[in-house]
Amino acid sequence: xxxxxxxxxxxxxLTGLFISTNTLGVxxxxxQIANNLPPPSHVTTMLKSLNISKVKLYDADPKVxxxxxxxxxxxxxxxxxxxxxxxxxxxxxxxxxxxxxxxYLSQTKITCITVGNEILGGQDSQLPQxxxxxxQTMYQALVNLGLHKQVYITTAHSLQILATSFPPSQGAFRExxxxxxxxxxxxxxxxxxxxxxxxxxxxxxxxxxxxxPLEYVLFEPNxxxxxxxxxxxxxNMLYAQIDAVYSAIRALNSxxxxxxxxxxGWPSKGDEDEFGATVKNAGIYHKNLIQRMxxxxxxxxxxxxxxxxxxxxxxxxxLKPGPTSERNYGLYYPxxxxxxxxxxxxxxxxxxxxxxxxxxxxxxxxxxxxxxLVGLLxxx
Numbered sequence: 001x002x003x004x005x006x007x008x009x010x011x012x013x014l015t016g017l018f019i020s021t022n023t024l025g026v027x028x029x030x031x032q033i034a035n036n037l038p039p040p041s042h043v044t045t046m047l048k049s050l051n052i053s054k055v056k057l058y059d060a061d062p063k064v065x066x067x068x069x070x071x072x073x074x075x076x077x078x079x080x081x082x083x084x085x086x087x088x089x090x091x092x093x094x095x096x097x098x099x100x101x102x103x104y105l106s107q108t109k110i111t112c113i114t115v116g117n118e119i120l121g122g123q124d125s126q127l128p129q130x131x132x133x134x135x136q137t138m139y140q141a142l143v144n145l146g147l148h149k150q151v152y153i154t155t156a157h158s159l160q161i162l163a164t165s166f167p168p169s170q171g172a173f174r175e176x177x178x179x180x181x182x183x184x185x186x187x188x189x190x191x192x193x194x195x196x197x198x199x200x201x202x203x204x205x206x207x208x209x210x211x212x213p214l215e216y217v218l219f220e221p222n223x224x225x226x227x228x229x230x231x232x233x234x235x236n237m238l239y240a241q242i243d244a245v246y247s248a249i250r251a252l253n254s255x256x257x258x259x260x261x262x263x264x265g266w267p268s269k270g271d272e273d274e275f276g277a278t279v280k281n282a283g284i285y286h287k288n289l290i291q292r293m294x295x296x297x298x299x300x301x302x303x304x305x306x307x308x309x310x311x312x313x314x315x316x317x318x319l320k321p322g323p324t325s326e327r328n329y330g331l332y333y334p335x336x337x338x339x340x341x342x343x344x345x346x347x348x349x350x351x352x353x354x355x356x357x358x359x360x361x362x363x364x365x366x367x368x369x370x371x372x373l374v375g376l377l378x379x380x
Contacts, residue, residue: 026052026054026289026290026293026309026310026311027052027053027054027055027056027076027308027309027310027311028047028052028054028055028056028310028311028313028314028331029055029056029058029262029263029265029310029311029312029313029314030043030055030056030057030064030313030314030315031058031312031313031314031315031317031320032058032059032061032317033317033319033320034315034316034317034318034319034320034334035318035319036318036334037315037317037334038334038336039063039067040061040063040064040066040067040068041067043064043067043314044067044068044071044073046332046336047073048071052073053072053073053074054073054074054076054310055068055073055074055075055076056075056076056078056114056262056310057075057076057077057078058078058080058117059077059078059080060077060078060079060100060101062100062104065077065104065108065110066104066108068108069104069107069108070107071108071109072109073108073109074109074111075108075109075110075111075112076110076111076112076113076114076262076310077100077101077110077112077113077114078113078114078117079096079113079114079115079116079134079138080116081116081117081119081124081127083096083134084115084116084119084127084130084131084134085130087115087130087133087134087137087138088130088133088134088137089137090137090140090141092137093134093137093138093140093141094141094144094145096138096141097113097138097141097142097145097147098145101113101147101151102145102147105147105150105151110151111150111151111152112151112152112153112154112193113138113151113152113153113154114154114155114156114196114262115131115134115135115138115153115154115155116131116134116155116156117155117156117198118156118157118158118160118198119131119155119157120157120158120160120161120177120180120181121157121158121160121161121174121177122158122160128177128180129180131155131180131184132180132183132184132187135153135154135155135184135187136187138153139153139187139191148191152191152192152193153187153191153193154188154193154194154195154196155184155196156196156197156198156262156263157195157196157197157198158197158198159197159198159199159200159241159245160174161173161174161177161181161248162174162244162245162248163175164244164248165240165241165244166225166240166244167227167228167229167230168227168230168232168234168240168241168243168244168246168247168300168301169227169229169230169232169243169247169301170229170244170247171243171244171245171246171247171248171251172247172248172251173248173251173252178252181252182252185249185252185254185257186254188254188257189254189256189257194257194258194259194260194308195245195249195257195258195259195260196259196260196261196262197241197242197245197259197260197261197262198261198262198263198264198312199238199241199242199261199263199264200263200264200265200266201217201236201237201238201241201264201285202217202265202266202267202276202277202285204217204237205217205275205276206270206274206275206276206277209275209276212237214276214281216235216236216237217236217237217238217285218236218281218284218285218288219235219236219238219284219285219288219289219292220284220288221235222235224236225240227240227300227301230300230301232300232301233300234300238261238264238289239299239300242259242261242299242302242307243299243300243301243302245259246259246299246301246302247301258305258308260307260308260309261307261308261309261310262310263310263312264289264309264310264311264312265282265285265286265311265312265313265329266281266282266285266286266329267282267324267325267326267328267329268282268283268328268329268330268339268340269324269325269327269328270323270324270325270328271323271324271325274323274324274325277324277325277328279339279340280340282339282340283340283341283342286311286331286340286342287342289309289311290311290342292307293307293309311331312329313329313330313331314330314331314332315330315331315332315333315334316328316329316330316332316333316334316339317329317330318334
């Protein structure tokens with residue numbers, strides 16, 4: 001019996017180690033602006049192998065939501081920017097939720113709806129006026145359907161909403177956007193929903209590679225930047241940008257709202273003028289980011305608040321418009337091959353190749369072996 005017990009403990013330990021070393025510790029953005037991606041039913045297998053439990057969509061794709069039925073994956077789904085004018089009508093909002101959300105809730109974990117993406121500071125000057133009212137009507141529709149405690153409403157912003165980002169303690173929103181942000185912040189405080197930001201230190205380096213240290217944006221060892229008002233040292237740009245958003249929120253007397261990263265990433269390929277967009281840099285950025293997220297770190301000004309983060313993106317998307325970098329943010333090529341190894345120097349952080357036809361035999365065998373040993377212990 002002692003031998004059986006020792007073997008069981010060893011197997012449980014090894015199983016725990018396997019799970020922990022294969023957990024990325026972040027959520028993933030699952031974009032689908034492409035014509036060569038694998039079907040969602042295959043993606044479910046891949047995400048299970050990575051132990052990813054949080055996925056963010058930019059729509060409410062029924063094929064994806066259906067494929068992840070009875071899984072442990074938690075979904076954030078998106079209401080497209082084009083829907084915002086229609087969502088001024090409470091009936092339209094309720095119909096959308098009844099058609100896009102309610103049918104899947106019994107089997108798929110949908111916990112969040114993002115109303116639009118990067119509306120404020122974007123190219124369409126008409127959309128900002130619709131954002132807060134659409135958030136309100138969507139939330140009220142959830143209340144009417146008894147779903148507001150299960151699903152929360154928010155929206156994702158780019159850093160274009162900031163007028164000042166450094167030093168972080170003096171972070172401030174753009175004056176022309178305050179009229180839109182104040183009611184949104186009040187909404188977050190009322191509903192206890194997070195403030196989402198899309199943060200890309202890559203852009204800062206690309207735009208000014210001579211003055212922005214690459215080590216600073218890649219989480220590599222560097223002297224850091226000191227906030228002269230707080231004497232806090234920032235050893236990476238991402239944390240400085242997050243704290244700048246917190247400061248901007250507090251400046252509008254909305255200090256109790258949590259900031260979460262809805263997108264961050266680094267492209268593995270770019271045009272000639274897209275400095276830093278390389279496979280090596282992308283691998284370093286994501287490796288270091290994931291290591292920090294696994295430690296549940298906070299920022300220098302908010303050390304007790306762990307950062308929630310969604311990496312952009314799962315796949316390279318070949319139909320995205322814009323410069324070459326826009327089509328090369330994925331961790332994976334559409335055929336399931338990793339674009340790079342997360343451990344540029346350490347194999348233990350390598351991404352596995354996507355196994356589309358995996359039957360789960362290894363996990364099943366381990367599980368059954370554990371059951372067998374437990375049974376033997378009971379009999380003994």
